[in-house]
Amino acid sequence: xxxxxxxxxxxxxxxxxxxxxxxxxxxxxxxxxxxxxxxxxxxxxxxxxxxxxxxxxxxxxxxxxxxxxxxxxxxxxxxxxxxxxxxxxxxxxxxxxxxxxxxxxxxxxxxxxxxxxxxxxxxxxxxxxxxxxxxxxxxxxxxxxxxxxxxxxxxxxxxxxxxxxxxxxxxxxxxxxxxxxxxxxxxxxxxxxxxxxxxxxxxxxxxxxxxxxxxxxxxxxxxxxxxxxxxxxxxxxxxxxxxxxxxxxxxxxxxxxxxxxxxxxxxxxxxxxxxxxxxxxxxxxxxxxxxxxxxxxxxxxxxxxxxxxxxxxxxx
Amino acid sequence: xxxxxxxxxxxxxxxxxxxxxxxxxxxxxxxxxxxxxxxxxxxxxxxxxxxxxxxxxxxxxxxxxxxxxxxxxxxxxxxxxxxxxxxxxxxxxxxxxxxxxxxxxxxxxxxxxxxxxxxxxxxxxxxxxxxxxxxxxxxxxxxxxxxxxxxxxxxxxxxxxxxxxxxxxxxxxxxxxxxxxxxxxxxxxxxxxxxxxxxxxxxxxxxxxxxxxxxxxxxxxxxxxxxxxxxxxxxxxxxxxxxxxxxxxxxxxxxxxxxxxxxxxxxxxxx
Ligand SMILES: Nc1ncnc2c1ncn2[C@@H]1O[C@H](COP(=O)(O)OP(=O)(O)O)[C@@H](O)[C@H]1O
Ligand SMILES: [Mg+2]
Numbered sequence: 042x043x044x045x046x047x048x049x050x051x052x053x054x055x056x057x058x059x060x061x062x063x064x065x066x067x068x069x070x071x072x073x074x075x076x077x078x079x080x081x082x083x084x085x086x087x088x089x090x091x092x093x094x095x096x097x098x099x100x101x102x103x104x105x106x107x108x109x110x111x112x113x114x115x116x117x118x119x120x121x122x123x124x125x126x127x128x129x130x131x132x133x134x135x136x137x138x139x140x141x142x143x144x145x146x147x148x149x150x151x152x153x154x155x156x157x158x159x160x161x162x163x164x165x166x167x168x169x170x171x172x173x174x175x176x177x178x179x180x181x182x183x184x185x186x187x188x189x190x191x192x193x194x195x196x197x198x199x200x201x202x203x204x205x206x207x208x209x210x211x212x213x214x215x216x217x218x219x220x221x222x223x224x225x226x227x228x229x230x231x232x233x234x235x236x237x238x239x240x241x242x243x244x245x246x247x248x249x250x251x252x253x254x255x256x257x258x259x260x261x262x263x264x265x266x267x268x269x270x271x272x273x274x275x276x277x278x279x280x281x282x283x284x285x286x287x288x289x290x291x292x293x294x295x296x297x298x299x300x301x302x303x304x305x306x307x308x309x310x311x312x313x314x315x316x317x318x319x320x321x322x323x324x325x326x327x328x329x330x331x332x333x334x335x336x337x338x339x340x341x342x343x344x345x346x347x348x349x350x351x352x353x354x355x356x357x
Numbered sequence: 358x359x360x361x362x363x364x365x366x367x368x369x370x371x372x373x374x375x376x377x378x379x380x381x382x383x384x385x386x387x388x389x390x391x392x393x394x395x396x397x398x399x400x401x402x403x404x405x406x407x408x409x410x411x412x413x414x415x416x417x418x419x420x421x422x423x424x425x426x427x428x429x430x431x432x433x434x435x436x437x438x439x440x441x442x443x444x445x446x447x448x449x450x451x452x453x454x455x456x457x458x459x460x461x462x463x464x465x466x467x468x469x470x471x472x473x474x475x476x477x478x479x480x481x482x483x484x485x486x487x488x489x490x491x492x493x494x495x496x497x498x499x500x501x502x503x504x505x506x507x508x509x510x511x512x513x514x515x516x517x518x519x520x521x522x523x524x525x526x527x528x529x530x531x532x533x534x535x536x537x538x539x540x541x542x543x544x545x546x547x548x549x550x551x552x553x554x555x556x557x558x559x560x561x562x563x564x565x566x567x568x569x570x571x572x573x574x575x576x577x578x579x580x581x582x583x584x585x586x587x588x589x590x591x592x593x594x595x596x597x598x599x600x601x602x603x604x605x606x607x608x609x610x611x612x613x614x615x616x617x618x619x620x621x622x623x624x625x626x627x628x
Contacts, residue, residue, distance in 0.1 A: 138434070224471070226467060226469055226471035227471060227473065228432075229429060229432070229465075229467065229471070230467065230471040230472075230473065230534070230537075231473075231483075231487075232429065232432060232460060233427065233429065233460055233464065233465040233467075233538065234460070234461070234464075234483060234484035234487065234488075234537065234538065234541055235457050235458070235460050235461030235484060235487060235488050235541060236457070236487055237457050237487075240487050244473065244483075247473070247474070247475075248473070248474055
């Protein structure tokens with residue numbers, strides 16, 4: 042085989058694999074849509090807006106699950122982002138070189154723990170702890186919409202906490218990589234102007250901001266789809282509430298819990314449509330975050346070229 | 358202050374090292390990256406308001422020397438300096454000296470322009486902000502403007518101060534980096550091959566700028582380009598394999614160097 046034709050075969054081969062991946066995603070979307078047709082036809086767009094989930098009466102609306110999924114994921118994001126960024130900055134900028142590899146390994150290990158194990162830990166450790174926090178909260182605070190409801194332990198707060206722990210390794214390892222890709226010249230540029238170490242790190246974070254936002258969104262995408270651990274601690278109650286203490290429900294959890302019980306066709310279709318909604322939201326979040334990370338790594342290249350390439354006379 | 362250390366370059370009529378009047382006074386300086394010595398017993402005085410060019414083949418330690426003057430090498434793990442470097446008579450490696458303060462007084466421009474991914478205005482304002490050098494918005498704006506003027510960039514960017522610095526050409530970016538360094542009002546400006554990535558026209562503008570700036574700053578410039586050294590500098594120091602071989606008035610270095618090695622290098626016989 043000639044060099045050229047081998048090159049061509051390679052390109053066609055990798056292209057085909059990439060195409061297959063795209064086709065699979067597309068096929069999943071089509072199949073989910075097909076399976077949820079009865080529900081789509083019956084409820085139309087109101088499926089996205091209705092709060093009632095009543096299998097007996099045959100009334101289905103996904104809003105409580107959409108709310109629960111988004112609320113728990115956003116909370117998880119708020120909790121995990123500062124911690125994950127702190128870990129990333131510590132590992133890539135501050136910690137002594139001998140500690141670096143062990144720390145990377147440990148945070149990566151968090152990502153390897155199966156979700157069901159997180160769930161068990163949640164039930165036996167996290168939920169009682171959260172319940173203790175809830176019962177000890179002063180009554181004055183319990184009046185706030187954020188903290189109403191009985192102190193069960195099971196509920197939104199436990200779900201958000203467990204999600205944050207699960208998301209931290211993703212956000213921190215991607216942020217760490219993004220920070221590492223910041224050219225040393227950026228830090229030196231800051232130092233040369235009289236920046237302290239802290240200010241130089243801030244400059245690096247600023248340079249890496251798009252990539253870091255991408256890392257956070259990647260964590261968000263992961264939180265959206267997380268099923269097992271959340272199901273075990275969120276309380277599984279399809280009622281929209283702003284309270285952190287209230288038991289709620291997520292899209293992934295309701296599918297996992299009720300799929301085997303769904304006797305009639307409409308019920309099944311409604312569950313599949315819930316899956317479709319989750320699929321669409323996750324796909325959007327993930328594409329957006331990839332796009333951001335990609336634009337970040339790409340935006341470095343023109344900068345370096347611009348400095349190296351001779352600029353035209355007029356522009357010089 | 359001790360008398361200038363005699364070097365082979367000392368001839369009665371020629372260059373007299375600045376001695377106590379030196380702006381930067383480097384004595385018996387050794388530099389190590391870990392166990393490896395890259396500068397060996399360098400003694401050199403740099404006078405105020407002159408341009409000193411550092412020349413020599415790649416890897417001979419020019420950048421390392423330059424970066425020890427603003428302690429930029431402090432951030433390199435394992436880097437170590439022996440001997441003394443004094444600026445205005447003060448040993449900059451003394452424990453009482455804060456490198457952060459020092460770097461504000463000793464500005465630096467790098468080989469590759471490295472603007473921050475911010476607007477032109479914010480790039481210049483950065484050093485003013487972190488060092489809290491402007492008390493009001495007006496003062497900040499005024500100092501940004503005067504820095505850009507000093508760097509001969511104002512006319513080209515005054516209508517787009519708030520657009521991204523990354524959209525500037527390579528030469529403009531490098532002048533922006535010079536403006537950024539000038540904004541914090543250093544009295545020494547270190548330049549590490551500031552024009553090596555630029556085309557001839559952009560290079561010429563940087564050289565003109567260096568010429569204008571020397572009235573207000575003491576400038577040390579590393580250059581790979583012998584003609585550039587000859588054009589912009591008053592004094593030239595020739596480094597070779599970590600040693601300072603010769604330092605003298607630039608015209609003497611290029612016309613009648615006292616060392617054979619220098620002559621071979623400047624006439625292009627090696628390097
Ligand atoms: N960060 C570093 N760590 C270890 N060695 C270095 C480092 N920077 C430069 N060196 C070495 O020190 C020597 C001098 O380098 P440098 O000062 O950059 O030379 P020049 O600027 O004259 O080309 C070279 O041999 C180079 O490999
Ligand atoms: Mg160099």
